Amino acid sequence: MNLSFTYDVLVVGGGNAALCAAITARRAGARVLVLESAPKDFRGGNSRHTRNLRCMHKQPMVVLTEAYTEDEYWEDFMKVTGGLTNEPLARMAIRQSETCMEWMMEQGIRFQPSLGGTLHLSRTNAFFLGGGKALVNALYRTAENIGVDIEYGSEVRELKITEGRFTSAVFSRKGFSHEVRAKALVTASGGFQANIPWLKKAWGDVAENFIIRGTPYANGLILNLLMDQGVKTIGDPTQCHAVAIDARAPRFDGGIITRVDCVSLGIVVNKNAQRFYDEGEDFWPKRYAIWGRLVAGQPDQIGYSIIDSKAMGTFMPPVFPPIEANSISELAELLKLDPEALRKTIYEFNNAVQPGKFDHAVMDKCGTAGLTPAKTNWARKIDKPPFYAYPLRPGITFTYLGVAVNEQAQVIMKNDKPSKNIYAAGEIMAGNILGKGYLAGIGMTIGTIFGRIAGGEAARYAKG
Amino acid sequence: MPKDNQVSPELIQEGERIMRICNACRYCEGFCAVFPAMERRLTFEESDLNYLANLCHNCTECYYACQYAPPQEFELNFPKTLAEIRLETYKKYAWPGPFATLFQKNGVASSVLTVASIILIAVVIFLSTTTESFFSAHSDIKGAFYEVMSHKAMVVTFSTVATFMVLAFVIGFIRFWNDTRGANSAEVTPSAFVQAVGDTLQLKYLDGADSGCAYPNEVPSNARRTFHHLTFYGFLLCFAATAVGTIFHYVLGWEGPPPIPGISVLPGESDGLLRSLPVILGSLGGIGLLIGPAGLLWLKSTRNSLLADPKQNGMDAGFLVLLFLTSLTGFFLTAFRETSVMGSLVVLHLGVIMGLFLTMPYGKFVHGIYRFGALLRNAVEQRTMPQLGSE
Ligand SMILES: Cc1cc2nc3c(=O)[nH]c(=O)nc-3n(C[C@H](O)[C@H](O)[C@H](O)COP(=O)(O)OP(=O)(O)OC[C@H]3O[C@@H](n4cnc5c(N)ncnc54)[C@H](O)[C@@H]3O)c2cc1C
């Protein structure tokens, strides 16, 4: 790092979007500095926890089977967002997703067929060999090899911007403040999900019980600075990707392994031992992202997924062992629930289960009758001990509130004019595309595409 | 099996913990056979861990790829934990049991036993020959080596050691096989066997996914696989050289050291090149055994120390050094076999080989036996056990 001269491009952040931008800018001939607030061991933000990205393709491609056309991708996308999107940006991302894999392989990222238990994604989602950390390692290796300057443990705390033009940034490293000048700025600092006070502003005190699935370094500081400097925001601060995860997970950075995938195979009760939503509404991969909100809406933001031994071995094994008991009362004691209430809930559920042929691979219509809320698929009596329970809490993956951008990844100021030299990529601008809802693998697609655009445009501006 | 050779409960507990984490994550599935094999299980008993540990060849890809690797709070060091379990299984399956302690002190044991072997062979030779004959030059025509050590003495000494060695391997393999059987009682089918042999001979899982593996550092490379191939096939060629030489001796009656091609083909003999076959095989193998072990040692010395089990350094190095010395002394012997130092070189070469043989059942070599067993079990399981868990 050389602070005495002016870099062409300063990239703030060290995840997938940041590195895609840095590599592209450097390959376009720019002098690039990457400032990552995490220390080297924890570099890569949420990107280090990912496993795949969603790509359109007209025929089988690398590890992807069959075809996944633009129309089909768009349809899937509309289903989850309900149209709350910026169509030109979303269409551009979908179309360009076809080029992602080839570019990523050029940077040393390797792919593998969809993982055991995720066959339903083998056509749409390309899995990174070794997961997101292997991806992040490959990107850093490439960036270093082509001469990108990288500083870890360097949090950007101040952005100097006048009339929509960035001039310099102040960052803190090992307790000292430094100022660095650059001709263009790419912000790729993720969401603000690790900032609990900010979450509390949007959600109220319930956010105290949220678990943050990914990096503790995504504190939204940059988003906040940009907002203060008159950059236009997009999205609703309460919108986020939230799933139900094991309540025993660490507060931050527990990643993928804390998920619990047996909701659709049993029932979920709250701390009063009452059911509160149809556990069999749709296939689990299509529903897991609503359960974070559902649990967040329950007293004390806690739920308990309960199954019996028939279900064991038929879902992805969670990392924490189940709480196990030979009777429902005993299970209630262990969960500190009212045994009488839990027995009653399960008794009523069991009595409402209609006969049918259980098949978890299809929507089997094995449902309940006369029960509220109903369970509409995969309803089986919970009657074969031992019984198992997993405690659930809302697990926040990332927030959607972000900065508005255009097709050149330039941030838009409050006066609706694009900034001259400030660009954004990744979660910090994902809200332009994802107004609500989520489509598995689209986070990395957005980061890769907008990272590349931002890096290319920033370099062009700086060199031009 | 003696009680003190059991895998320690703490290690089993840690093994169980890491398997649960990986089985919930599965990101490393494409690297090797360990992860798919893990996904055929929901719980991990000692027998499962012993099997999975031997299925891992420590390429360390899954360490660098792991978002839970230290200093992350889950402190997951998958390759190192498996390496530690592996060492304990070597001890557990060792025969005779009390010799299992040699694994720990293999480096020392290799040196001591090699020196002892050299002395032993020197003694045998001095008892059967004269000092004068030992220190004089012999011509090939008379069967140079046997001038100093009779063929019979050589055969008796080495076949005794080899028999013991093979017995130790067979018993070890049977112990491994029975110990790791677990709940799966499926039989070995011919196709499973063929697959396991193929996987072993190609070092299938040492190539990461195709671009090599993270050894000795994060950058994927095929260096280790290449050096291992040189070592393994070098070893096989040397073994073949010995076997061919023995057949020539007993079946065809071609006694004495085989001629060096082009140099000492005996006048008037048209089958000279064929007679040189052991030398050709041995030389090719010897080259492999010089480059391969040297390369592996070099890679090892530059490797990330967070990933190495220091308890195994002596064992790993001991074996590689002995392989290297076997080849080196062999080349010297071939080159100087018509000079007066031949006698001393015979003692040195045979001593090193004897040391190698004696320590093989209690050193790094056994990884090949158990790795093959694990690959065989893997091939059987692939045909009979489903993967568990689905979203
Ligand atoms: C457990 C988990 C699994 C996921 N799986 C998938 C998946 O399989 N597929 C998918 O598409 N998406 C997945 N996601 C979502 C995905 O992680 C994100 O969409 C994507 O990683 C966003 O990349 P990014 O570069 O924008 O942000 P991040 O990767 O979060 O990077 C942000 C970076 O900015 C740095 N930073 C923040 N503030 C500052 C500052 N002030 N100064 C300097 N640096 C700063 C952070 O340290 C971090 O390095 C998953 C998320 C989680 C938590």
Ligand code: SF4
């Ligand atoms: S080693 Fe780490 S990344 Fe790989 S499967 Fe295990 S937990 Fe996942």
Ligand code: SF4
């Ligand atoms: S070290 Fe290599 S062989 Fe061993 S489990 Fe990890 S990836 Fe597989």
